[in-house]
Amino acid sequence: MTTKTQRGFAVRCLHCGQEECVRLDVHNLDTFTCSSCDTEFSADDVRAEIDRWARLLAWLDTAPDAA
Numbered sequence: 001m002t003t004k005t006q007r008g009f010a011v012r013c014l015h016c017g018q019e020e021c022v023r024l025d026v027h028n029l030d031t032f033t034c035s036s037c038d039t040e041f042s043a044d045d046v047r048a049e050i051d052r053w054a055r056l057l058a059w060l061d062t063a064p065d066a067a
């Protein structure tokens with residue numbers, strides 16, 4: 001790896017929702033930076049977001065059919 005910054009991950013920015021703009025500084029692996037809105041967020045922020053989605057999906061599995 002020769003570049004200092006990894007970019008182009010197929011994920012959306014937690015803040016602006018832009019795709020493939022999240023960069024990861026290899027010297028600070030816990031911090032992501034969005035090149036679109038310039039917001040920094042941490043791996044823990046992502047984990048918290050995934051956790052909220054996981055809870056919603058788990059709830060969907062138990063939800064009664066609307067039909």
Ligand SMILES: [Zn+2]
Pocket residue numbers: 013014015016017018034035036037038039
């Ligand atoms: Zn952004």
